[in-house]
Amino acid sequence: MTAGTLIWVAVVVVVVVAIAAVAYLALRHQRRSRLRERFGPEYERTLAGQENRGAAEQELLAREERVAELDIRPLAPESRQTYAVRWTEVQERFVDAPGFAVTEADQLVTAVMAERGYPIEDFEQRVSDLSVGHGDTLDHYRQAHEISGRVATKKASTEELRQAMVHYRSLFEELLGESPVNDRASRRDAATGRDDQDERTLRRDPGGR
Structure with a gap:
């Protein structure tokens, strides 16, 4: 060569x-x-x-x-409606029993996850699995769960409990939808009408005074 x-x-x-x-x-x-x-x-x-x-x-x-590899599936329309009603009831109970309402909100989010096919036995694994489709709201879930963990010892203030409800709602609304990763702007616009009313409800003093 x-x-x-x-x-x-x-x-x-x-x-x-x-x-x-x-x-x-x-x-x-x-x-x-x-x-x-x-x-x-x-x-x-x-x-x-x-x-x-x-x-x-x-x-x-x-x-x-x-x-x-998981069988993640959307909620049936009737289930979605049922959960939406239950969330409204939990949020209304916040006025008289904020700690109890936050605990219920945590359980409700977990129930929706289970019905959609997410394993729920371990919190850290839940967070890991949710990150794949719900990364934008995952930090809300972490903060809400941390506050919820302090309810039993009464170490969370009313304002922190209110924030926990807001954080739970962010993930809850995504889990109710069928396409959590797509059309984020449209989903935020659709939620705007509820946000003002929800905020007023949570801002009311415990005890309804």
Whole structure:
């Protein structure tokens, strides 16, 4: 093989390697963008808890694989209506018994998750599974659950309990829908009419005074 041929072979190898590298970087960027979009704030939270970005993204991909194997399904229309009525009742009970209402809200969210097909035995696993489709509201759930855990010891103020109800409602409304990842802006617009009334209800003094 002549020197000229060797040079051309080397050039071809370099070009192939360069093309492969560009394709790899493009695919990695595409995957990263997809994970950011799907997991929302949970992407950065997972990144902060891992030693590097690669490990964080592998964890998120593993969550996707696990949830893909679950039988996650939308609620039947009648179930969705029943849960919506129950939420209204729980929210109204907040006025007289805020601690009890927050505990009920936690149980109601868990019940909806179970009916939709999410495993509910372990809270951390619940959070992990929910992150795949509900990353935007997952921090609400964490905060609400933390406040709910302080109800029994009466270490949560009325304002904290009110915030817990608001946090639970954020996830509850998503779980009732059939497409939690899509059409977020439309869902927020649809909820606006309820938010003002709900806020007034929760702002009333316990005891109805």
